[in-house]
Structures are given as structure tokens and as C-alpha cells.
Amino acid sequence: MFAVLVPYALVAALALFLNRLDATGCRGRGGDLLVDGTPLVLITLLYSSALLLTGRSLFSGLLAAGGALLLFAVNRLKLSQFKEPLVFVDFGLFAQMLRHPRFYFPYIFPLRVVLTVALAVFGMAVLYRLQSPLEAWVRLPWVLFYAALLPTILILLRFSPVGEGWVAALVEKRRPAFDPNTDFAAFGLTGSLLLHALAHAHRSGRDGEGGAMPRDRLSPECVWPPADLAPVSGEKPHVVLVQAESFFDLRRADPGIDSSIYTNFARLRGEGVSGEMQVSAHGAYTMRTEFSVLTGIPNGKLGTDAMNPYLSAAHRRVWSLADYFGKQGYRCICVHPYDLKFFRRDEVMPNLGFDELHGEGLFCSTERIGPYVGDEVLAEYLLSLLENSGEPLFIFAITIEAHGPWDGDRFKDMSTPPEPVAAPGWGGPGMAAYLTHLRDTDRMLGILADAPCHGRDRVIALYGDHVGCVPEDRPVNGNTDYLVWSSQGGTAVRRDIRPEDMGGLVAGIARETTKTD
Secondary structure, three states: OHHHHHHHHHHHHHHHHHHHHOOHHHOOOOOOHHHHHHHHHHHHHHHHHHHHHHOOHHHHHHHHHHHHHHHHHHHHHHHHHHOOOOOHHHHHOHHHHHHOHHHOHHHHOOHHHHHHHHHHHHHHHHHHHHOOOOOHHHHHHHHHHHHHHHHHHHHHHOOOHHHHHHHHHHHHHHOOOOOHHHHHHHHHHHHHHHHHHHHHHOOOOOOOOOOOOOOOOOOOOOOOOHHHHOOOOOEOOEEEEEEEOOOOOHHHOOOOOOHHHHHHHHHHHOOOEEEEEOOOOOOOOHHHHHHHHHHOOOHHHOHHHHHOOHHHHOOOOOOOHHHHHHHOOOEEEEEOOOOOOHHHHHHHHHHOOOOEEEOHHHHOOOOOEOOEOOHHHHHHHHHHHHHOOOOOEEEEEEOOOOOOOOOOOOOOOOOOOOOOOOOOHHHOOOHHHHHHHHHHHHHHHHHHHHOOOOOOOEEEEEEEOOOOOOOOOOOOOOOEEEEEEEOOOOOOEEOOEOHHHHHHHHHHHHHHHOEOO
């Protein structure tokens, strides 16, 4: 028994230490069932599973320690790059990670993590060979542990009255903010993960009713002024709303960056409404910004859905900007030149009221700018939709060209690489690629605004979903930039907004652009 308990005690102590190390709100506090109990349960499950399968305590201890260290390291990496800890919805992205590894693995499994995991695997192989299996009776306590714990887990995770009561009492007692950073500091990583996951599983409105996402009607949480949603009469303009991947004014990090990258953006904001957008995500979680822009619901009003609103929107009808424009006689189209299954947009966008979805398959014959369809190609496609439509269109376009990670040889497979952009020395080899993509986004904006209107006015709106992952030592506040411009012209208005303000602003300017007899 000594040979079993010593490795377990060492691993348990390690798990407790790591769980409190980055959770600043837990420092100096005594034992806490949620903060300290969750890593203990997790490490016990991992250790006992390995022990029951192999009978080798040293191997099981190293496996459990490796699991605790890996979770800690990946969480540290996410904190450094995306400014928030792991959240429970991240663990539902494994299938997406396998289908689109370029989006994830360079961030969460850099070379140093891969080498450490390889070393741990080698150590476990050595210990497996060196230690003989323990006698069966030594494993009995761990069998009893499973027998007691598994029914409790099932009760908590299933939608049973007992589980719902337990979770409701836990949430009432702990009062989580459902903000990843706030709850991570208060409850530790494993405590916040468990609390959020259980609250989400038993949340009010999970059947599609109630909550911040009411079915087929405007949410009471929507911040748009009623005047912006008034009926539209007269000749309606086309409306193009572009979510530009990682777009923001990088000159806030370095005023010396070439201003010509933003030529069209600077010109058009002299005739429209523009400013900074205070997004809730940093370097990732596009769907958070996207959902708030389309629905007018602040991310902070969504409870556990705030971490990934599309988990629920994939299964339920949610009123959005497309519903407003559709009611005014618009044909509503979502265009994304990438896999529409990514973030389950193929299920979400119809639930948000879009009539059509245009995906990567319509861009098969175009050369990629790096790995993805270019912004200028997307702009020409959007213009073709506008020019060939006899009815007003509301188009929500989601760009992909600037998606990271960026690297120095990003354009090596192109027949005609783009003209180089001068990059600051602090940015590393990928910064020149990122600046090239920002320039292409700006050119896309110019194409959309400068093309002839053919008798129907046009409203062009663009915003960045989140800032790019620039080095930590650069003074970037995390805000992106936006612009709303009308072909009827106008004067410059500077106004900083949040994502939930954007849709109402676009609808209001579209109404002002309507031609009346």
C-alpha cells in the first residue's frame, strides 16, 4: 500500500500547488472544497484509472503528474497569448482541432511543450518496464473510489432534479461572474471549469426558451435603440457588413508602421462613423464578437453562453440583424470563404435568419493568399452579388485571409507572391505577413466602396473581430477598429462602441441612406 500512496500523495500535492499558482484570488486563503477539491478529484481519477489498468504505481504517478503539468502549461500559454484561461467550451473543440490543426496546434503545442511531452512519455515507458504490477488486492481502494464517485458525476451531469438542485445551490453560493478571468482568479482553473460546465448543463433556458436568446423575437437584452429598427420605406440601399479577421489599427502599437496600409480606411472614415470597438476577446473567439454584432446582446448578458454563444445558437432560433433586414424586404446572405462547419456556422446562420450561406466551395478556382481565400477576391465576389441582384441585399461577410498563425514563408507556394510590406523589427518574421493581410483588408474596403452603385445606394460596414496576437510587450489595449460608410456621403463622426452596438448603428445608417420619393 505504501508503494501506491506515496506516488499519489506527491502527485496530489503537485496538482494542488499548480491549481493555486496562477489563481491570484485564491492566494492566502485556507482550504476550499471547490478550489482544492476539484484538482484532487481530477488527479485521483487519472491516477486510479492508470493504476487499475496497469497495476504500476510509479507509471501511474508520472502519468498523473504529466497530465497536471500539461494542463497547467497549456493554460499558461493561453493566458499569455489570448489573455484568458482555459474555459470549459475549449474541451469541446477537439474534433474542430483535428479538422483544422493549423488554427490551434501552433498556439497550444509549441515546440517546448511537444519536447516535454515526449520526454514524459519516454519516462513512463521506462517506469512501465521497470516496475512489476502490484497485487490485485492493493488496487481495491481505488475500485471503491470509482464506485462512490461515478454515480455522483452522473447525477451532476444528467438533467436530474437532484443534480439540478445541487448545481443551483452551488451557483447560488459561489455566485460566479461567468467571466473566465474573474472566476479563474476566484476558484482556480479546475474549480472554474467545473462550475461553468455544470451551470451550463443545467442553465435556465437550455430547452430554447427564456434566457438572453429568445426564440423568434428581439431579445430584451438587445441594446439597439428602437428608432434604428423602425420600418424602412422607399428605395433601400444594399448593406454589406464585413467581419474582418484580426483587423485593427496596428499603429496603436507602433506609430512608425507604414500608414499606406490603411489608405482606404483612413479616407472612408472621413466620410462616415468610425472608432474603436471594445471587443471581449483577444486573438481568438471570433464567435463572441460575431454573435453580439448580429444580435445586439452584450456578451456579459449571456451567462455561460458568453464563452461560445454558437453552442446554443446551433440548436435554436435566435433573432438577429438578418431578421430585421429580412422583414424590410432584403435577401440576407452570409458569405464566408472557408469551411462553413467551422464554429458550426452551417447550423448557426440559418438560425440567425440568413436566407443563404455561401462558403469555400464557391472559391475553389481562386489562388489563395497564403493558406486562405484573399480579401480582394472576396470583395469582387460580394460586388458580383450586389450587381446581379434586383432586390436589396444584406450581406454579412466573414473574411479569413488574415487568420494566424503567421510565419515568414506564408506566401512561398504562391505563383505571384504579394508585394512585400516593411515590418518593424519587434514583430518577428510573421509580422510582415500580418501587415500584408491588413493591407489587403484595406484594399477590400476600397473595392467595395469605390465600385459603381448602378442606381442603388450602398452601406459598407467593417469591423475587426479581435486583435492579432502581437507580442506581449507592445502597448495594445485589445480594441479593434470599425467603420460604417454610406455612398450618399457624410461627415466624419468619431465614436467608440462595443460589439453589441454595431448592428443597430448599421441599421440606423441604412435607414438614413434610404431614398424616398
